[in-house]
Amino acid sequence: MPDGTPPRPPLARTLRSAEDLHAAGLLPEAAMAGVTAVSTRYSIAVTPGVAALIDPADPADPIARQYLPHPDELVTAPHEQADPTADAPFTPLPGVVHRYPDRALLKPLLACPVYCRFCFRREAVGPDGGLLTEAQLEAALDWFARTPAVREAILTGGDPLMLSARRLGTILQRLAALPHIELLRIHSRVPVAAPGLVTPALAAALELEKPLYLCVHANHAREFTPSARAALGRLHRAGVVLLGQSVLLRGVNDSAEALEALFRAMLRARVKPYYLHQLDPAPGTARFHVPVEEGLALLRALRGRVSGLAWPTYVQETPGGGGKVPLGPALG
Ligand SMILES: *Cc1c(COP(=O)(O)O)cnc(C)c1O
Ligand code: SF4
Numbered sequence: 001m002p003d004g005t006p007p008r009p010p011l012a013r014t015l016r017s018a019e020d021l022h023a024a025g026l027l028p029e030a031a032m033a034g035v036t037a038v039s040t041r042y043s044i045a046v047t048p049g050v051a052a053l054i055d056p057a058d059p060a061d062p063i064a065r066q067y068l069p070h071p072d073e074l075v076t077a078p079h080e081q082a083d084p085t086a087d088a089p090f091t092p093l094p095g096v097v098h099r100y101p102d103r104a105l106l107k108p109l110l111a112c113p114v115y116c117r118f119c120f121r122r123e124a125v126g127p128d129g130g131l132l133t134e135a136q137l138e139a140a141l142d143w144f145a146r147t148p149a150v151r152e153a154i155l156t157g158g159d160p161l162m163l164s165a166r167r168l169g170t171i172l173q174r175l176a177a178l179p180h181i182e183l184l185r186i187h188s189r190v191p192v193a194a195p196g197l198v199t200p201a202l203a204a205a206l207e208l209e210k211p212l213y214l215c216v217h218a219n220h221a222r223e224f225t226p227s228a229r230a231a232l233g234r235l236h237r238a239g240v241v242l243l244g245q246s247v248l249l250r251g252v253n254d255s256a257e258a259l260e261a262l263f264r265a266m267l268r269a270r271v272k273p274y275y276l277h278q279l280d281p282a283p284g285t286a287r288f289h290v291p292v293e294e295g296l297a298l299l300r301a302l303r304g305r306v307s308g309l310a311w312p313t314y315v316q317e318t319p320g321g322g323g324k325v326p327l328g329p330a331l332g
Pocket of ligand 1: 085097098099100103104105154324
């Protein structure tokens with residue numbers, strides 16, 4: 001926010017359309033038709049907290065870039081695929097993805113607090129649909145019960161922290177009660193995008209007898225607001241181990257300075273940077289692409305400059321479902 005600009009009052013609700021974004025002063029009238037066209041294909045959600053972080057006077061605002069739709073999203077580049085991580089062949093039943101022998105994903109819902117414009121699951125996520133029915137959830141939990149090779153249950157989606165404390169607590173307890181499940185993990189953007197959802201009841205639901213890791217998805221230092229840090233503090237006090245995952249994004253964090261600030265902000269919020277993802281080629285995301293060589297050079301520039309605790313592993317998804325591979329940079 002430039003000096004002298006009075007802070008905008010917080011919005012009462014999440015913005016979900018071109019009209020909402022325009023009314024909140026985040027979208028000029030001339031851009032509304034393009035955003036409306038995008039909204040027929042991809043969901044829009046900007047929470048009040050995220051909206052307050054955007055500087056509408058800055059056309060290159062790194063927060064706006066992550067969340068405000070752009071007409072280029074309707075242009076699919078030749079290399080882009082609807083299911084870039086190729087989850088489908090590894091889906092034994094609805095809501096379960098089993099790609100690696102010792103760990104499997106459970107996707108209890110496909111709603112998120114915000115819809116990121118670069119999301120690799122953008123063809124699947126959205127506010128309606130994707131919530132497993134009771135019968136589907138039972139079948140998924142039963143699959144975990146009869147798959148003893150799986151030691152780690154990873155809840156993702158969508159965003160599992162969008163569930164009620166009671167429902168999420170039940171799922172976690174059921175999984176943690178299985179003798180072969182050694183650890184649990186949740187992937188979530190809620191602590192930075194909708195920290196108010198991390199209520200004391202939700203934090204209490206995450207207190208388990210078995211280790212629970214929470215991978216917090218954040219891409220810019222400014223996302224670690226006082227409310228986000230407070231939410232992460234509540235999770236930490238509940239015994240949750242906090243890890244950070246980020247995506248390398250053009251115009252958001254594609255400089256050594258931006259990455260350094262991001263990883264330092266994570267550490268101050270008790271979050272250990274875990275993964276820096278090379279962008280998966282989901283449709284209409286080409287404007288965020290940073291070549292791998294550039295990513296490696298950025299990480300090399302951080303060497304010696306930041307604590308080793310700040311270093312994530314830079315990873316790329318192999319096309320066609322081969323899984324994640326570390327890209328380096330090579331040590332030494
Ligand atoms: C990324 C991913 C995991 C977890 O991998 P880690 O390297 O252990 O973080 C598990 N299953 C699927 C399908 C994944 O894409
Ligand atoms: S929160 Fe995660 S799953 Fe949801 S839109 Fe963003 S990147 Fe995709």
